[in-house]
Amino acid sequence: MLKHFNYEEFDSPDQIGSGLPTNDGGKMNPDFLHKLDEARAISGVPFFITSGYRSDKHNAIVGGRVGSSHLKGCAADISCKNSGDRAKILKGLFQAGLGRRVGIAKTFIHCDMDYDKPSAIWLY
Numbered sequence: 001m002l003k004h005f006n007y008e009e010f011d012s013p014d015q016i017g018s019g020l021p022t023n024d025g026g027k028m029n030p031d032f033l034h035k036l037d038e039a040r041a042i043s044g045v046p047f048f049i050t051s052g053y054r055s056d057k058h059n060a061i062v063g064g065r066v067g068s069s070h071l072k073g074c075a076a077d078i079s080c081k082n083s084g085d086r087a088k089i090l091k092g093l094f095q096a097g098l099g100r101r102v103g104i105a106k107t108f109i110h111c112d113m114d115y116d117k118p119s120a121i122w123l124y
Contacts (some may be wrong), residue, residue, distance in 0.1 A: 012055040077109070087109055099121075104121070
């Protein structure tokens with residue numbers, strides 16, 4: 001059970017309201033979700049998930065990479081509006097063990113736990 005998130009926050013947007021059963025959040029890697037929940041607790045700021053699990057269709061719509069970690073359910077993008085929150089979110093991610101693969105953009109932070117890919121920190 002997660003303290004700071006609902007599984008629906010990780011659903012692929014193309015499935016919401018489609019009349020199809022969603023439960024995409026249930027396709028997320030449980031270890032990843034528990035570490036993300038821990039990171040949220042450490043950071044002390046809310047995490048608004050802008051992208052969690054992605055269907056192949058949604059990944060194509062948003063221009064996601066082939067082999068995206070979102071397709072595997074082991075990645076999330078977290079909205080970030082200022083440098084103070086960015087620092088707190090990053091601190092939480094690293095202390096919770098999610099600092100292995102992190103991408104930093106002006107409006108969001110990507111983190112994933114994809115062990116099929118090398119460790120990396122990048123800027124968008």
